[in-house]
Amino acid sequence: MSPIKNNSQGMSVIVKTVAKFVVPPIVLFGIYMVLHGHLTPGGGFPGGVIIASSFILLTLAFGREVAFQKLKRSTASLLESIGGLIFLSLALLGIGFGGWFFLNFLPKGQPLRILSAGFIPLANIAIGIKVGGGIFAVFLVLIMFRVKK
Amino acid sequence: MWQIYALAFLMIAGSLVAVHTRYLLSAVISLAVVGLALCVAFLYLQAPDCAITQIVVEVLALIILIRATGVEKDISEIRDKREVFVIETAVIFIVVFAFFIFKALNYLPQFGHPLMRVSQEYINKGLAQTGSANLVTSILLDFRAYDTLGEATVLFTAILGAIIVLREVGRKEK
Amino acid sequence: MLFFLSFVIFLIGLYCVATKKNLLKIVIGIVIMEYAVNFFLVLLGYRMGGVAPIVTKGVKGAKFVDPLPPGYGFNSYSY
Numbered sequence: 001m002s003p004i005k006n007n008s009q010g011m012s013v014i015v016k017t018v019a020k021f022v023v024p025p026i027v028l029f030g031i032y033m034v035l036h037g038h039l040t041p042g043g044g045f046p047g048g049v050i051i052a053s054s055f056i057l058l059t060l061a062f063g064r065e066v067a068f069q070k071l072k073r074s075t076a077s078l079l080e081s082i083g084g085l086i087f088l089s090l091a092l093l094g095i096g097f098g099g100w101f102f103l104n105f106l107p108k109g110q111p112l113r114i115l116s117a118g119f120i121p122l123a124n125i126a127i128g129i130k131v132g133g134g135i136f137a138v139f140l141v142l143i144m145f146r147v148k149k
Numbered sequence: 150m151w152q153i154y155a156l157a158f159l160m161i162a163g164s165l166v167a168v169h170t171r172y173l174l175s176a177v178i179s180l181a182v183v184g185l186a187l188c189v190a191f192l193y194l195q196a197p198d199c200a201i202t203q204i205v206v207e208v209l210a211l212i213i214l215i216r217a218t219g220v221e222k223d224i225s226e227i228r229d230k231r232e233v234f235v236i237e238t239a240v241i242f243i244v245v246f247a248f249f250i251f252k253a254l255n256y257l258p259q260f261g262h263p264l265m266r267v268s269q270e271y272i273n274k275g276l277a278q279t280g281s282a283n284l285v286t287s288i289l290l291d292f293r294a295y296d297t298l299g300e301a302t303v304l305f306t307a308i309l310g311a312i313i314v315l316r317e318v319g320r321k322e323k
Numbered sequence: 324m325l326f327f328l329s330f331v332i333f334l335i336g337l338y339c340v341a342t343k344k345n346l347l348k349i350v351i352g353i354v355i356m357e358y359a360v361n362f363f364l365v366l367l368g369y370r371m372g373g374v375a376p377i378v379t380k381g382v383k384g385a386k387f388v389d390p391l392p393p394g395y396g397f398n399s400y401s402y
Contacts, residue, residue, distance in 0.1 A: 033201075038281035041197035041377065043289070045397065049205045056212065077312075084305055091298060120281050120290050123297075130301060134308045135209070141315045142213070157328040160362075164332055164355045168339040173347055180351055187358050195375045196365050196393040203361070206400045210354065218347060239341045243334050254326050261371035268368075268389045275390075276378050284376040284390045289397060296398055304401045 011061050019061035026054040034128035035121065044124040048131030055136050064143060076137035083130025090119055090126065156190040173218040181211055198285050325366055333359035361396045368392035 033040075034047030059067040163183040167176045184207035191200035258264055265272075271288055281287045289297055336359060339352030368389030376390040 038283050038286050041283065041285075041375070042201055043198065043283075043286050043397075045400065046198075046201045046205050049202075049209060053205070053209060056209075060212075080305070080308065084301055087298070087301060091294070120286065123290050123294075124286075127297070127301065131304065134304060138308055138311050139213075141312050144315075153325060154328075157325060157332075157362075160332055160358075161328065161335070164335045167351055167355065168335060168343075168348070173345075176348065176351055180354060183355065183358060187362060190362065191365060194365050194369050195373060195388045196368075196396070197375055199361070199365055199393045199396045202397055202400050214347075214350075236342055239338055243338055247330070247334060250330050251327060254330075257326060257367075260325055260366065261369060263368055263370060263389050265370075265389055268391050271390060272376070272387050282378045284378065284387070285393050285397070288390055288394050293394070300398045300401050307401070 015061050019057055023054050023058060026057070027051055030054065030128075030132075034124050037124040038120045044127030045131055047124070048128040049135060051128065051132040052135040052139070056139055059139070059143070068144075071136075071140075076133045076140060079133030080130050080137060083126050083128070083133060086126040087123060087130065090123055152193055153190055156186045156193070159186045160190075174215070177211065177214045177218055180214075181207070184211075198283075326363065329359050329363040329366060332362070357399070361399060364392045364395050 030047045030050035032047075033042040033050060034044055037043035037047070055071060059071070160183050163179045163186065167179040167183065170176050170179070184203065188200050188204045188207070191197075191203060271292065272284065275284045275287050276282065278291075281291070333356055336352045336355030339355065340349055343349060343352070368391060370386060370388050373386045373388040376387045376393075
């Protein structure tokens with residue numbers, strides 16, 4: 001049975017249809033907030049949590065079994081580790097280019113454009129991936145936990 | 150500034166309800182009211198980054214708390230005897246604590262006129278030295294990026310601890 | 324006076340942690356204490372008649388609110 005017509009778990013049909021339409025704008029808004037972290041309020045942390053909460057909405061609307069087929073826990077842990085490693089390597093590259101830890105080594109363009117402010121957009125992307133993957137991994141572990149009798 | 154006073158009293162009322170009620174679902178929902186009033190107070194205090202982060206994290210915590218309390222009917226109610234000795238000791242301690250807090254808060258600068266010795270340097274040189282328009286992001290990711298690295302480490306450790314406690318593979322069977 | 328109100332919220336959370344026995348009530352008390360501390364930190368940096376610390380085209384050298392306390396509040400949301 002296709003996951004949309006499976007009526008035995010998850011929520012009602014109205015919730016499933018609305019969730020299908022609402023999740024792409026939520027992911028788009030989260031990506032917008034991560035990328036424009038140096039121009040508007042926001043940044044890496046809220047953007048990452050918004051992207052994770054869109055996956056949580058999918059899990060809540062479609063039930064537990066369907067979500068486990070599509071989004072595995074190992075993917076979420078892998079994303080979180082990759083995000084953390086990118087952030088740390090950006091910091092260490094500062095040592096290679098200049099004198100000290102966390103040196104801002106990319107050129108600063110004109111203000112109020114996206115490709116300005118050194119490595120701040122890259123650091124925002126790394127933190128967004130890390131926070132989003134981490135929170136989704138914790139949520140998956142929480143709903144997979146079953147007390148064995 | 151009467152708006153911030155009104156929101157502070159709303160927060161006090163909400164937290165009193167959350168502490169004293171017997172039903173756990175009502176306590177969680179009044180916690181939601183406290184968080185929402187705090188988000189609006191952050192908007193009045195001209196700190197939009199904190200407001201966005203507050204509401205997003207609060208909604209996430211609410212999903213988990215409501216799922217923990219409101220679904221099953223037999224863990225949503227508390228019936229206990231009151232222990233008089235513990236409550237009286239706690240109240241006496243809190244009153245003494247509040248008296249000393251009131252004395253110590255006279256030494257802070259007046260509300261609305263902060264001393265901005267370090268922050269004035271960040272405001273003057275922030276745009277020229279980093280090129281980013283958002284000054285809070287430039288402080289968090291360029292001037293004081295080491296703290297952000299520390300927070301990323303703390304988040305990683307907390308998630309690691311949660312996954313280790315709740316895993317299914319590798320548990321010892323009794 | 325507003326600083327004292329934020330500490331009252333902190334003391335209500337502290338009372339909840341110290342006297343209640345149910346585990347969920349203790350968690351609610353800890354969350355109330357955390358909200359109160361963030362409130363206090365952002366109250367420290369407000370400036371009368373100030374605007375948010377984001378440089379836009381029309382604003383040049385205006386009165387900015389202190390940008391450091393929102394940074395502390397931002398980094399504390401990692402529970």
